[in-house]
Amino acid sequence: MDALKADELQELVAIATSVGWGAADILLAMKPSDLNVQDSGDGPVTAADMAANHYILENLQATCGTRNFGYLSEETYKIQASGEPIPQPCVWVIDPLDGTRDYIKGTGEYAIHIALLQKDRPVLAVVACPAVERLYFATLNGGTFVEKRNQLPQRVQVSQRNRIEDLTMVASRSHRDERFNQLLNRFPIQHQRSVGSVGGKIAAILEHTADVYLSLPGKSAPKDWDLAAPELVLTEAGGQFTHFDGSPLKYNQAEVSQWGGVIASNGPCHSWLCDETTRILAEIDKNYPLE
Structure with a gap:
């Protein structure tokens, strides 16, 4: 399959945004008494995860017609995993409920992720x-937009804060x-806040209430x-999202875990933040060697 054309991407983003809103309705409608929380080994899974996952997969497959897409979903990858990348040149990657713990607690800090x-x-x-009834969408080289319920999408840009x-x-x-925790304590940015889901963290950067997100794998990634x-959605809004060494992330590899540390930012200080993170970790690992 050749690179998707701009008009094809626009058609697919219309499908994905519609599916995203539909999945949001499912999560909002679910009652706490119906969640049926289970431990998957990687964290809790609820009936809401499964219902949203089924809805997203069913509707993407129905509306994308005969196109040769692959599908990688948090809730189904274990039963389809072969230790090899999904062979189709275009793959939908789906997290029907990012931030399940926060969803269970009722904090509202959860998100739905759909990527192609x-x-x-x-x-x-x-x-x-x-x-918060917001949906962010982006296409490569097409920018990032935020859509609120029954409102026209608006272009989104990250802040230009550089101090x-x-x-x-x-x-x-x-x-x-x-x-x-050692990294956070030594990090040069001391204005810090916590948000439940990765999608919510990146939304905070898009909404200018945060500027940097840091992820450091431990026992899991x-x-x-x-x-x-x-x-x-971050990079198309002008931000940056890389491993600590500045290299880009690669998806649909044999391993679905992203073991390299990840830093996302509004951009102006990104290279310096990567260098500083690497320096601090080297000091921590010297004093507290990994087992």
């Missing part, structure tokens, strides 16, 4: 934040270990479906 990869990079992305003392970092409140859609 071409080879190993995202070319289309949707990040829906149901609790370290003015920046705010957003990080996970639950996926932390001692090494990550973020997966393709955690990062692919948030990456594109």
